[in-house]
Structure formats: C-alpha cells, structure tokens
Amino acid sequence: MNPLLSSRRRLLGAAALLGLHPLMAGAQSGAWPQRPLKLVVPGPPGAGSDIFARLLAVNLQEALGQPVVVDNRAGANGLIGNEAVARAAADGYTLLLSPSSAIAINPVIQPRMPYDARKDLQPVAQVGSAGVLLVANPATGLRSLADLVRAVRAQPDRIVYGSWGSGSTGHLVMEGIKAEYGLVMPHVPYKGVSPLVADLLANTIGVGFVDIASPVPHIRAGKLVALGCTGSARGPALPEVPTLTEQGYRFDVDGWYGVFVPAGTSPAVVQRLNREINRILATPEVVQKFAAQNMPRPPLKSAEEFSATVWRDMDSWQALARTARLRVE
Incomplete structure (x- = not known):
C-alpha cells in the first residue's frame, strides 16, 4: 500500500473521530435519562x-x-x-x-x-x-414526656414501647431517654411503621416512636396522643406538640x-x-x-x-x- 495514502487515511480517520467526539460526548451528556x-x-x-x-x-x-x-x-x-x-x-x-x-x-x-x-x-x-414522634394510646393516660417518666419509674417494666425496627431512630432515641432518666422499658421492634401504628391504635402496645407523617390523621382524630417530637422545631402540622428538647431532654439531632x-x-x-x-x-x-x-x-x-x-x-x-x-x- 502507498505509504502516503495510508498516512492520509489515518489522518482522515483521526480527524473524523475528533470531529465526532464532541457530538458523541454531547449525546452522552444529554442522553440521561432515556428510560x-x-x-x-x-x-x-x-x-x-x-x-x-x-x-x-x-x-x-x-x-x-x-x-x-x-x-x-x-x-x-x-x-x-x-x-x-x-x-x-x-x-x-x-x-x-x-x-x-x-x-x-x-x-x-x-x-x-x-x-x-x-x-x-x-x-x-x-x-x-x-424528627420522630413519641405517641401513646389515649388509654394510657400519658400526655407528656414527664408523664411517661413518672409512670415508668412508678412501675418499671410495665410499660412496653415499640419502634419501627431495631436500630431505627425511634429505638435509638428512646434508649437515650431511658439512659438519661434511668428507666426500665422493654422494647418491641416492628417491621415497619404501619404495623406499629396499627398496634398502637389497638392498644396492643401503649407507647411508641413513629415517623412524623403517618400518625398525623390519628392524632387529629384523637385516636393517638403525641407526647413530643425530636428535632429543633415543632412540626407544621402539629404545632401544639412540643419538642422533647422543650421538655428537658438534652439530645437533639434532626x-x-x-x-x-x-x-x-x-x-x-x-x-x-x-x-x-x-x-x-x-x-x-x-x-x-x-x-x-x-x-x-x-x-x-x-x-x-x-x-x-x-x-x-x-x-x-x-x-x-x-x-x-x-x-x-
């Protein structure tokens, strides 16, 4: 093959690739999402x-x-x-x-x-x-964190609390509360928020930490009582519910x-x-x-x-x- 022709072809090929490269790059960067x-x-x-x-x-x-x-x-x-x-x-x-x-x-x-x-x-x-909400069934008579602390101290092990899972935010926060106030409360971990809320409504379990959203209708209907919420500010849908920090609990991470x-x-x-x-x-x-x-x-x-x-x-x-x-x- 003619060396000059071969070199010319290589140069043309390289030029073509260089010319196409920006177009290909543009297509790739603009392609997402395609499905x-x-x-x-x-x-x-x-x-x-x-x-x-x-x-x-x-x-x-x-x-x-x-x-x-x-x-x-x-x-x-x-x-x-x-x-x-x-x-x-x-x-x-x-x-x-x-x-x-x-x-x-x-x-x-x-x-x-x-x-x-x-x-x-x-x-x-x-x-x-x-944050997360600390809620109780109305039948417990609890209305605040202070109520819970008094009730548990009066009868250790009687009140059982639930969370939506072992290692969940609610589990960790409640264990921190227990450590700070010297409380003895057995823990029941559920597989998600929904079954926990169902058992709270049925008073199968008296107290639990739940997410901020799913229990709101039940709280407004009087089927659950919110004792407090974690975080630096009260929730916009439940402005009447004080934070746990307002009630004296020192740990606060949103x-x-x-x-x-x-x-x-x-x-x-x-x-x-x-x-x-x-x-x-x-x-x-x-x-x-x-x-x-x-x-x-x-x-x-x-x-x-x-x-x-x-x-x-x-x-x-x-x-x-x-x-x-x-x-x-």
Missing part, C-alpha cells in the same frame, strides 16, 4: 419515606420527562432497600429515598454491615429535616430524608438531580403538601452540603449509641 427511573424506598407503603417519595416521584417525573417508579423494599431497618441501591449500577437510573436511620444509624449499631454507606452511596439531596444514588454515578447526573429536586422542593405546592404531612420546609442543600450533614450525623448518633449502650436486638 424510566426507579426510586427505592426502604420502608413499606404508608411510611413517612414512602409518602415523601411518592410526592417527589410525581414531580421528578415531570422534570425529567421519564417515569419515576417507586419501589418499596422494606425490612431490616432499611438495610434491604439501601443495599439494593448500593449494589445497583451507577448509571443514574436507580435512586434511593432513605430516612437518616437507615443511613447514619445502621453503621453505628450493626456489627456487620452488608455495604459501606460512605463508599457505596452518593448523597444527592436532602428532601427534608424531620432526622432527615434524603435521596442517594450508587457511588460512581456521573457527577453531572448527581448535580442535575440535586438541581431538579431542590427546584421541586421550593415550589409552593410541594411545600404545602409536605407541611400537611408535618414536614418542615426543606433546607435546599447542595449535594456537597448534604454529604457533610450525613457524615456528621453518623458521629452524633454514634455518641448516643455509646451513651445508651445500644446493640441491635
């Missing part, structure tokens, strides 16, 4: 994370131009759903909406985690800051709901998701819907700011776990 997205919720239908995920999914679908399907994967205090996302392809099509307990608390108290949240998950956006993707997901996809989610959360309609579910106005953090919140909270929960000498049951 439906899955939003994994590590809780059952009706739980707080599920309620907020469905509100977010409807609006995110409109923003991205692709269906966003909510996939409930409940169990093991969020480990099942969170691990599924941690092991998923980092292609931007599998998202996670998780409560803080499943991300920040599990690594503190689980002796053998099936994944490493710091290495396997990428924080995207904080959907909201939210819980949160957040969106995550598998580690290694394109930074461009992470930033696009953060931008779209924050835009959705800032709309008056969504703010109003979240407030109706007792969710305070979202903080609208960048992905980097949310990451800092997640890892900082791990340290705070670890301190509480040490104080309460907590272990998974």
Whole structure:
C-alpha cells in the first residue's frame, strides 16, 4: 500500500473521530435519562419515606420527562432497600429515598454491615429535616414526656414501647431517654411503621416512636396522643406538640430524608438531580403538601452540603449509641 495514502487515511480517520467526539460526548451528556427511573424506598407503603417519595416521584417525573417508579423494599431497618441501591449500577437510573436511620444509624449499631454507606452511596439531596414522634394510646393516660417518666419509674417494666425496627431512630432515641432518666422499658421492634401504628391504635402496645407523617390523621382524630417530637422545631402540622428538647431532654439531632444514588454515578447526573429536586422542593405546592404531612420546609442543600450533614450525623448518633449502650436486638 502507498505509504502516503495510508498516512492520509489515518489522518482522515483521526480527524473524523475528533470531529465526532464532541457530538458523541454531547449525546452522552444529554442522553440521561432515556428510560424510566426507579426510586427505592426502604420502608413499606404508608411510611413517612414512602409518602415523601411518592410526592417527589410525581414531580421528578415531570422534570425529567421519564417515569419515576417507586419501589418499596422494606425490612431490616432499611438495610434491604439501601443495599439494593448500593449494589445497583451507577448509571443514574436507580435512586434511593432513605430516612437518616437507615443511613447514619445502621453503621453505628450493626456489627456487620452488608455495604459501606460512605463508599457505596452518593448523597444527592436532602428532601427534608424531620424528627420522630413519641405517641401513646389515649388509654394510657400519658400526655407528656414527664408523664411517661413518672409512670415508668412508678412501675418499671410495665410499660412496653415499640419502634419501627431495631436500630431505627425511634429505638435509638428512646434508649437515650431511658439512659438519661434511668428507666426500665422493654422494647418491641416492628417491621415497619404501619404495623406499629396499627398496634398502637389497638392498644396492643401503649407507647411508641413513629415517623412524623403517618400518625398525623390519628392524632387529629384523637385516636393517638403525641407526647413530643425530636428535632429543633415543632412540626407544621402539629404545632401544639412540643419538642422533647422543650421538655428537658438534652439530645437533639434532626432526622432527615434524603435521596442517594450508587457511588460512581456521573457527577453531572448527581448535580442535575440535586438541581431538579431542590427546584421541586421550593415550589409552593410541594411545600404545602409536605407541611400537611408535618414536614418542615426543606433546607435546599447542595449535594456537597448534604454529604457533610450525613457524615456528621453518623458521629452524633454514634455518641448516643455509646451513651445508651445500644446493640441491635
């Protein structure tokens, strides 16, 4: 073959590739998303994370131009759903909406985690800051944290409390309360919020920590009594319910709901998701819907700011776990 012709062909080929490369790169960067997205919720239908995920999914679908399907994967205090996302392809099509307990608390108290949240998950956006509610069946006669402390001290072991899972936020907070006030209260861990609320309504169990959203209708109907909430501020749907801090309990770390993707997901996809989610959360309609579910106005953090919140909270929960000498049951 003529060396000059061969060289010319190589140069033409290289030029063609160089010419096509920006177009290909542009297509790749603009191609996402080209198919439906899955939003994994590590809780059952009706739980707080599920309620907020469905509100977010409807609006995110409109923003991205692709269906966003909510996939409930409940169990093991969020480990099942969170691990599924941690092991998923980092292609931007599998998202996670998780409560803080499943991300920040599990690594503190689980002796053998099936994944490493710091290495396997990428924080995207904080959907909201939210505490948990301490509620009781009206038949107990309890109306405040002080009532609970007096009742338990008078008859240790008589009052049993429930949480939506071993290692959940409610479990950890109640163990901290027990440690601070010297209380003896057996713990019954449920597999999710829904069965816990059902047993609280039936007075099968007298007291429990639940998420901020699912019990609101029952509290308004007088079927449950809210004794207090964690967090730095009262919930917008239940402004009459004081925080536990107002009632003298010293530990205060806000819980949160957040969106995550598998580690290694394109930074461009992470930033696009953060931008779209924050835009959705800032709309008056969504703010109003979240407030109706007792969710305070979202903080609208960048992905980097949310990451800092997640890892900082791990340290705070670890301190509480040490104080309460907590272990998974």
